[in-house]
Amino acid sequence: MSSTLATVITGASSGIGESLARQLAASEPQALVLVARRTDKLALLAQELKTHHGVRVETIGLDLEKPGAAHELLAAVQALGLEIDTLINNAGFGINEELADMPLDRVQGMMQLNMVALTELTHAVLPGMRSRKQGRIMNIASVAAFQPCPRFAVYGATKAYVLSLSEALAAEERKNGIKVLAVCPGATRTEFHDVAGNHGTLATKLMDTPDTVAKTALRAWKCGCSSVVTGVMNKPLPLINRVLPRCAMTWLAGKTVAR
Template identity: 75%
Template sequence: MATPSLTPATVITGASSGIGEALARRLAAQEKQTLVLVARRQDKLAALAAELKTAHGAHVETIVLDLEVPGAAAQLLADVEARGLAIDTLINNAGFGLNNLFTDMPLDRIQGMMQLNMVALTELCHGVLPGMRLRRQGRIMNIASVAAFQACPRFAVYGATKAYVLMFSEALDAEERKHGIHVTAVCPGATATEFHDVAGNHGTLAAKMMDTAETVADSALSALNAGRPVVVTGLLNKPLPFFIRLMPRRLATWFAGVVVKR
């Protein structure tokens, strides 16, 4: 139940492409909830919002925002509230990685990645939880990655941001469960999205074994609805965390490096 004057809403960051776009499509078809789609590309968001309104009669709002900018999360929360909406499902999906050696990456790109993948995600969780606690219900989905389970050469910072998302989300779920709030960390393997164009991942082994964004979205939403704290998506990826735990750490790191070698 939302605060009386506010309408419950689902916020999806990074909804202009890939997994976020697939999640928006599924949620518009499956739930009657107002959707708030967030990303930087206004044209993509507007086209998706129009499609979802026509196809499902969904109520969809769009917010154009760069979440790498410090303070953007607070701006997003204020904007959502000003629209008369209360976030009862938060999907922290926006994120990017870069396939490169750490020393060859410009510092501003590293800072942007950390800001988007970790800081904005954390600030959004912090901002929505008080309202969720008051209403004694809420769902948070944080998109991590299978990169979270071991060190990732050529994705050193990205892998570390995703390890943060996984650990943070699991801890948060344990803290918030008694308040009626569930937090689900989603760990996809390689997925066919624009992620690999941005990362410069083409020609790698990872790019040869991709799931679709739609199958990832389906697994992610099943886990969210079941209140599961962690889901690894994709049949081939599911046993990965188990085998990685059995391996010497150096071997797991080497293996991760092989998968993204260009």
């Protein structure tokens, strides 16, 4: 029996993931699988999308910080009779704190969610995409990927990993018909800043909306870009990083999140 192709979005219960789900449901007929821990929020969103757009929407409640969670997710998708044609690795978090003051389990959870689960999911979907000679992968990185980020040291490092991985993968998989995109949003008005304890910092003075970030990301995907920086103010960041000394960029990044 052939499976139905689906789009899986991790971290779809709020923020950028929720906006991506709304915009995809409005523009594509493909089945959506929404993943996060808060199943009540996923269920509400799924109901809304089904009612307004008539698309199939499934929800999976899962903590992707748990080792092995990626495989649990893949098994759950398969049990629904779905095959992943589009993967959006969006779930992620950061904490505004010096590394020495952060509980080790939060550090480990951040690395597991932002890097390990993302890589395991990506690795698992590639063979199917290769055999179908089509597929799309979107990984949400951050402008924190471009320079070291004091108070977000681990977070910034995880996002540098996501950006590097995605751009390399885009080059590897282009010949196989698979589009891979890294999205680098700047500060965006979502629950990220509640979780991070980031309110009141310079970085949160001027924020994009998650809808704008999602729109830019989906447009970049269509264009076949391997990475995109969202927000007009953030666009010059990669270039500035090449011009200014690394220590200057590190100092500047620290200033934007100082409390």
